[in-house]
Amino acid sequence: MLHLRAVCPPDKTDKAVEVLRAHPGTAHLIVHRGVAVLPEGDLVEVDVAREAADEIVGALCTLQLDTSGGITLEAIDTALSDAADRAEEAAPGDGADAVVWQELIARTGEESRLNVTFQAFLTIACLLAAVGIVTNSAVTIVGAMVVGPEFGPLAAIAVGLVLRRWDLVRQASVALAIGFPLAMAVTLGATLLGEATGLFSRATLLANHQVDFVYDVGKFSLIIALLAGAAGMLSMTSAKSAALVGVFISVTTVPAAGYAVVAAVLQDWERCLYSFGQLVVNLIGIVIAAAVVLMLRRRGQRAGGTERPLSRE
Known part of the structure; x- marks a missing residue:
């Protein structure tokens, strides 16, 4: 109720x-x-x-x-x-x-704003990912996935595209376009400091077999991103919000950003490029799947004759 x-x-x-x-x-x-x-x-x-x-x-x-x-x-x-x-x-x-459409618009709009809290969570998540990479700790990588707030803006982009709410698309795109570079810049500074103080080296990165999945981009990366995007949107449009935690720990968006920074500092450009590709594939895959799920749910509502005009506020 x-x-x-x-x-x-x-x-x-x-x-x-x-x-x-x-x-x-x-x-x-x-x-x-x-x-x-x-x-x-x-x-x-x-x-x-x-x-x-x-x-x-x-x-x-x-x-x-x-x-x-x-x-x-x-x-x-x-x-x-x-x-x-x-x-x-x-x-x-x-x-x-x-699906309570006004609730969905309000929720995604709130979670896609670029503010201090969003930026802090994203930065901390990237730093956690970098620590997990240099320590070869898959558990820490999972922690970074949970902390990362990036699904909110991705869901907002999907909602904006389906409902033609371009204000949501712009707001969420700005959050991602500014948030990720800032978080990666802070992570870059911390990684340079760690390298200068001898906390890790290139040999450490090459030995990180447990976290190689972060930069290993391929067809399964897209499949996982699509499944995660679908599950995430189903969760947001229903009363099953607890399922979002599973979405957070299934995609390697933030870890890929952290790996790209660490690899760049150690001048491993191949892994840096693969990590960046992993990040892009995950972002695009999540948005596509979330938008498709939303369109299907909206079509079902139209078929049932219950769709109502949506307020622009």
């Missing part, structure tokens, strides 16, 4: 209540008259089945509540209510399979 809050201008409250009351996928409808201050108006609260949320939000957007008032959604961890159970049973489909 999801909890929906809508701030309504007084002249639209009755229409909003009528929409919510008429839908079988709602429960616990509450109206607070005149409590909203900014913007002024009424507050309407209701619990909705996840599989009905997109349709309900679309109907409220046709009343322009997203521009004259406001609509928010939040997940309900536990709902002990026969009315809620009836709403979930009456709503078509299954909650785990439902």
Whole structure:
């Protein structure tokens, strides 16, 4: 279940209540008259089945509540209510399979912004990857995969391409285009310092057999990237968010960036080039698979007749 809050201008409250009351996928409808201050108006609260949320939000957007008032959604961890159970049973489909498009746009938009936190995580992930490479530690490489935040912008690009939200595509592309070079630059400085102090040498890199998969680009690199992108988008468009951890540790985006830096410092240009190729293949593969999954899910929603116009906000 999801909890929906809508701030309504007084002249639209009755229409909003009528929409919510008429839908079988709602429960616990509450109206607070005149409590909203900014913007002024009424507050309407209701619990909705996840599989009905997109349709309900679309109907409220046709009343322009997203521009004259406001609509928010939040997940309900536990709902002990026969009315809620009836709403979930009456709503078509299954909650785990439902796509709440506005939630997806908001989530990918938030996770694709270039900010200090995003850059810090990406930089730390690249540094971890470099340490894993010079210490021949596959465990550390996996740690770098988990820490890396790059799937957020990649998912945002896929969402933007499918929904023609070019603002998302631009925002995510900027995050990747600036974030990776900055993270690699910091890793370059740390690697140069490590080499100067004798922490590792070219012989160390040549002996790293356990982490050779990082730069070993090939057909399976693309296959893994496609599978990871598909799994990641399925996770983001459903209630199975825990599956994202598996996506993070299945692709070698950040480790490839770290390996390219270490190989460049040690002037192993062949491995540097292969690592960069691995990075590009993974980025492209993830976006392609995520976009295909999103298109299939949207086509299924259209076939079911439940697609609603998406707000640009």
